[in-house]
Amino acid sequence: MNKRKKVRCSKCSSLERTRIMALFINHHKLISKKTRVLHIAPEQGLVDFLYSIAGVNCNFVDLHPENFPFAPGIKKMDLCHDIETIPDNSFDLILHSHVLEHIPCNYTYVLYHLHRIMKKEGRMVCSIPFLPGFYDCCTSPDISNRKRTKRFGQNDHVRRFGSDDLHMTLGKIYHLKKEYDITQVFAIEELQQYNIPEYTWRGYTPSSVLCLTKEDYLLV
Numbered sequence: 203m204n205k206r207k208k209v210r211c212s213k214c215s216s217l218e219r220t221r222i223m224a225l226f227i228n229h230h231k232l233i234s235k236k237t238r239v240l241h242i243a244p245e246q247g248l249v250d251f252l253y254s255i256a257g258v259n260c261n262f263v264d265l266h267p268e269n270f271p272f273a274p275g276i277k278k279m280d281l282c283h284d285i286e287t288i289p290d291n292s293f294d295l296i297l298h299s300h301v302l303e304h305i306p307c308n309y310t311y312v313l314y315h316l317h318r319i320m321k322k323e324g325r326m327v328c329s330i331p332f333l334p335g336f337y338d339c340c341t342s343p344d345i346s347n348r349k350r351t352k353r354f355g356q357n358d359h360v361r362r363f364g365s366d367d368l369h370m371t372l373g374k375i376y377h378l379k380k381e382y383d384i385t386q387v388f389a390i391e392e393l394q395q396y397n398i399p400e401y402t403w404r405g406y407t408p409s410s411v412l413c414l415t416k417e418d419y420l421l422v
Contacts, residue, residue, distance in 0.1 A: 209399065216247030219299055219329040221396045222411040224251055225388055226327050230413065232295050235259070240319070242281070242298040244273045252297075261293070282307035285315040292319045299329040300408075303359045306341045310421075313375055317419045325415060330372070331355070331408035336364035337371045365406040377418045382406045 209218045216224070224247070227233050239252055239260045252260050253274055262270065263279035270276050279285065282305060296316055302309045320326060338353055339361035347357035354362045363371060372378060383404045384393070393403060402409040 206399075209397070211247060211397075214247035214250060216245065217409075218398050218402055219409040219411055220245045220247045222384065222398060222402070222409065223297065223299065223327050223329060224248060225392070225396065225398075226411060226413045227251075227295070229387060230325065232325050232327070237294045238292065238321075240293045240296045241273075242279070242296075243301050244270055244276070244297075245299060246272045248297065249273050281305050281312050285312065285319070288315070288319045290318055291321045294321050294324045296320055296324065296326040297328065298326075300331055301328075302330055303354065303356075303361050303363065306360050309361070310375060313419075314421065317416065317421075320416055322416055325413060327411065327413050329409065329411045330363055332365045332368065332406035332410055333362050333408065334365055335362075336367045338362050338364070368406060375420055376412070376414055377420060378412070382410055384411070 206218075210216070211221075233239070233252060233255050235256060237256045237259060239256055241248065241252065241260060241262050243264045244262045249260075249262065249272055258275070260274070262273035262276040264270055264276065265278065265280055267273075267276040267278050281301070296319075302312070305312055316326060333355060340350075340353065341360045345353075350359060351357045354360065368378065369380075381404070384398075385403050390403075399409075401407065
């Protein structure tokens with residue numbers, strides 16, 4: 203995947219961050235037949251895993267649903283407009299991976315509504331690409347693809363979350379650990395078994411995964 207060798211599964215197409223998300227789901231026992239799931243921009247490896255357990259309780263959504271033919275019953279959702287129409291306390295498990303850097307509206311608005319629609323005992327398992335340096339954002343359509351790639355790492359990104367000032371951005375919205383270290387949750391042997399590269403174990407990186415509770419939300 204890009205310059206990262208041997209990280210995509212040849213069977214389920216999962217990336218290292220996808221497998222970390224699955225490990226968190228299993229570790230905390232977050233999925234059952236009755237679990238109501240909202241999976242935004244669904245990854246194929248997780249889709250197959252979740253749907254095999256929760257079936258029609260899985261709600262797969264994206265702004266461009268035609269790009270996800272493998273997701274049963276996927277529907278169109280614009281996070282900048284449609285999410286506010288979802289009733290409170292609708293989902294037990296909310297999943298998104300590398301989504302927040304794409305949305306052209308205020309990401310705090312999106313996180314507020316994701317918190318609102320999550321049930322009291324629910325969890326949000328998400329991956330956000332944390333890059334070295336500081337937060338940056340530009341939603342102007344006038345910025346060129348070349349400049350967007352240079353500033354944000356990809357030509358369809360509108361922002362970057364910097365690891366150096368994380369406490370001033372996402373850290374003002376959610377309670378985040380000062381030091382990211384998934385070896386405190388999973389045994390090293392398990393991480394190696396599922397081909398989770400060592401460079402993703404510690405420190406906030408593009409492959410970091412957050413497993414957030416309702417209580418982790420700070421804007422109340």
